[in-house]
Amino acid sequence: MSTYLRCNDVKSSSYEEKEVTLRGWIHRIRKQKEIAFVLLRDDRGGVIQFTIPSTKAIDLTIESCIQITGNVRKDARAPEGGYEIRGKDLKIFGIARADYPIGEYQSEDLLLDYRHLAVRTRRLSTIAKIRASVLKFSRQWFIENDWLEINAPVIVKDAVEGGSSLFEIKYFDRIAFLSQSAQLYLEAMVFALGPVWSITESFRAERSRTVRHLAEFTHLEAEAPWMYQEDIMKVQENLVSFIVQNTLSNNSADFEFLDRNAKELGSIGPPFERISYGKAVDILRSKDFTLIGENGTRRNIEWGDDLNIESEREITKDCTKPLFVSEFPIDTKPFYVREDPNKPGISLSTDLLAPRGFGEISSGSERETDVESIKSRIVKQSLDPKTYGWYLDLRRYGSVPHSGFGLGIERLVRWILGMEDIKDVVLFPRTMSRVTP
Ligand code: 4AD
Ligand code: MG
Numbered sequence: 001m002s003t004y005l006r007c008n009d010v011k012s013s014s015y016e017e018k019e020v021t022l023r024g025w026i027h028r029i030r031k032q033k034e035i036a037f038v039l040l041r042d043d044r045g046g047v048i049q050f051t052i053p054s055t056k057a058i059d060l061t062i063e064s065c066i067q068i069t070g071n072v073r074k075d076a077r078a079p080e081g082g083y084e085i086r087g088k089d090l091k092i093f094g095i096a097r098a099d100y101p102i103g104e105y106q107s108e109d110l111l112l113d114y115r116h117l118a119v120r121t122r123r124l125s126t127i128a129k130i131r132a133s134v135l136k137f138s139r140q141w142f143i144e145n146d147w148l149e150i151n152a153p154v155i156v157k158d159a160v161e162g163g164s165s166l167f168e169i170k171y172f173d174r175i176a177f178l179s180q181s182a183q184l185y186l187e188a189m190v191f192a193l194g195p196v197w198s199i200t201e202s203f204r205a206e207r208s209r210t211v212r213h214l215a216e217f218t219h220l221e222a223e224a225p226w227m228y229q230e231d232i233m234k235v236q237e238n239l240v241s242f243i244v245q246n247t248l249s250n251n252s253a254d255f256e257f258l259d260r261n262a263k264e265l266g267s268i269g270p271p272f273e274r275i276s277y278g279k280a281v282d283i284l285r286s287k288d289f290t291l292i293g294e295n296g297t298r299r300n301i302e303w304g305d306d307l308n309i310e311s312e313r314e315i316t317k318d319c320t321k322p323l324f325v326s327e328f329p330i331d332t333k334p335f336y337v338r339e340d341p342n343k344p345g346i347s348l349s350t351d352l353l354a355p356r357g358f359g360e361i362s363s364g365s366e367r368e369t370d371v372e373s374i375k376s377r378i379v380k381q382s383l384d385p386k387t388y389g390w391y392l393d394l395r396r397y398g399s400v401p402h403s404g405f406g407l408g409i410e411r412l413v414r415w416i417l418g419m420e421d422i423k424d425v426v427l428f429p430r431t432m433s434r435v436t437p
Contacts (some may be wrong), residue, residue, distance in 0.1 A: 006212045007046035011083040015072040020085065022048070024066045025120070031057055038087075038181050039079070041070060045125035049078050054259055063096035063120070075366075081105065098122075099223050104204040115428055126254045127338060127425055130247060135199070137246040138220055138409075140237050147195040150434035152182035154201060158387045160184060162336055167215075180201035181406055183336070184391050186223035187367060190402050191394065191435040195224035198407075209432060210309060211421045212359060214410060214429040223404030229348045231404035233324055236352055237270040240361075240407075244268045244416060264320055271354070273323040280307065281326055289314055306332045307351070312359035319355035326350045335377035338366040352407075354415035361412050364405025388404045 010020050029039035033413040036057035041047045060066070070087040078084035102121065109293050111118045114147040117122055142149065159166050167178040182200045189196045202219035222235065248255065248262055255262045263355050281303055289311060290298040301311060307325065315322055330339045330347040340346045349365030368374050371392050378385045413425040428437060 006042045006044055007040065007048035008044075008081075009071035010072050010085070011048065011081040013074070015083075016074055019069065019156055020086075021067060021069040021072050022050075022085070023093075023304065024065070026060055026062055026064045026066065026110045029057070029062060036060070039122070040066070040085075040272070041122070044130070045122050046078050047122070047315070048083060048085060049080065050085035050087045052090060056087075059092070060097055061096045061098050062100050063117075065093040065096075067091040067093065083246055102311060112423070112429070112434060113437075119427060122257065124427075126257050127413070127417065127419075128427060129254050130251050130258075131409070131425060133238055133247040133250050133415055134243055134416070137219075137243045137250075138199070140243045142197050142222070145195075146261055147197045147224070150186065150189050150193070150196045150198050152179070152185035152198055152200055154179045154203075158184065158391070159239070159383055160336075161204070162381065163383055165206050167203045169204045180221060181206055182221050183223065183404060183406060185219055186404060187336075187391070187402065188394055190223050190225040190356075191224050191398065195222070195227075202406075208250065208434060212309065212411060212414065214422055214426060214430055215432065215435075218409040218410075219406055220409055221404065221406040223402060224328070225400045225402045226406065227403040228352065228401065229326070229366050229403060230363075230407055231393055232366070233269070233272075234320055235274050235324070235352055236324075236350075236364060237322075238273075240352070240412070241269045243412070247416065258417060261327075265416065268321060272322050273319060275315070275323060276327040277307070277325055277329070278327060280311070281305070283315060284311055287314065303330070304329050309359055312358040314354050315359040316353045316355050317358065319353075321355055322361070322400060323353045323355065324350045325353060335366070335374055335381055335383070338368045341372070352405075354411070356415075356418070358411075358415040361415060362405050362407035364403065366403045369395055369399045 001407045005020050005021050007022060022040060022042060024040045024042040026038055028039040030037045031054050034054055035051050038050050038052060039047050040050055041069050050070060068087045069089040070085040073084055073086055074082060075084050076082050102117055155171060156179045157176055160183055169176050177233055180202055182198045186196055186198060199218060201216055203216050205432060206213050224420060244265055248265055281301055289301055291301050291305060293299055298413050301336045328347045328349055329344055333347045333349050338348045340348050351360050352362040353359055354361045374392065375385055378388055410422050410426050414422050417425060419425060
């Protein structure tokens with residue numbers, strides 16, 4: 001494979017009047033009598049204009065795949081950076097049919113129906129580049145801090161986050177589920193490898209159509225022995241800050257392209273803000289914040305209610321830094337969360353809320369170590385204790401104090417990019433109404 005230049009490489013005085021060869025797709029084309037003006041888009045979303053005699057451009061259509069050889073010229077009138085290429089040789093790899101379905105202004109639904117083509121738009125490819133950086137710097141943080149990456153199965157028998165949001169699948173002649181979280185497997189691995197982490201697709205059959213719920217999302221999870229609540233909060237603070245800062249500097253042009261004013265993100269660093277659940281409820285009550293009940297009636301939020309999207313938005317709308325909420329009532333949390341021995345009824349867990357109303361991006365906790373209390377909470381949460389036999393073994397054979405957390409990659413990218421709809425930051429979204437493309 002020979003190396004080819006990309007569009008942004010050649011926009012520099014060192015290439016002026018030099019001959020270059022670029023490959024890519026036709027982003028836009030304007031055929032005049034003598035000359036055709038073509039905007040070439042390369043395979044990283046960079047673009048440059050080239051000109052070519054119209055006689056050579058007769059067959060060219062939007063999205064045709066081509067290679068162009070020509071001389072680089074500085075020309076202030078050229079769009080996208082003031083350089084263009086005077087095309088000499090044109091090679092065609094694939095002509096696109098003339099009915100390319102995506103034009104400049106399209107409805108949201110059409111763009112989702114044609115997501116397999118829409119990923120070529122500069123907006124989506126720029127988001128995808130930022131997402132790739134978020135994944136890269138996540139991995140880098142764990143490598144630099146000596147956590148081992150593991151892979152957990154996605155076909156499982158047990159619910160981690162409640163039975164109601166499980167996807168059921170036919171598994172030979174039995175029933176199995178798609179994993180909601182790799183946590184239980186990560187917990188098993190802390191006994192063998194110490195601090196471990198994973199990136200796994202997680203699945204939630206949530207019937208809620210919201211701007212922050214997907215049926216399938218990319219889940220970054222971590223678990224470590226001899227870590228307590230404070231330690232695992234520090235891990236989340238440091239990791240999130242590292243990802244944000246490195247992505248900002250690595251992708252500054254991409255943030256600019258998306259018109260994302262990244263100034264506020266620049267100051268994200270540890271320590272994050274902290275608030276107790278009780279304080280959060282007090283604040284919401286003092287603002288007469290109401291919850292909508294099942295029959296549509298409104299009532300004041302009360303101690304014991306979980307924090308929903310609206311309450312999280314209200315609490316964080318003026319925050320500039322992420323905020324940890326701690327001391328949730330134990331009954332709002334899953335069976336594996338440890339109860340504070342010094343505060344009965346209170347959990348040793350936190351939700352990390354992104355600022356400016358973006359809401360929860362991660363949940364973490366100390367894990368319960370007492371077999372009997374896990375068992376009784378499994379039953380209380382209407383789950384079948386029989387399927388958790390292997391998990392309870394972890395507490396029976398040399399149990400270790402440990403903590404962990406799970407962070408939604410789409411939730412993180414959504415906040416970093418300041419985008420409302422979570423579907424925008426995942427390449428091929430899976431929602432209640434959409435499983436294709
Ligand atoms: O808060 P959750 O449900 O916690 C767990 O699954 C734990 N077992 C994780 C752990 O401790 N290992 O999910 C963790 C995060 C949420 O904070 C959110 O960012 C994301 O996963 N998430 C979703 N993202 C998109 N769509 C959904 N339906 C999501 N559900 C959770
Ligand atoms: Mg949570």
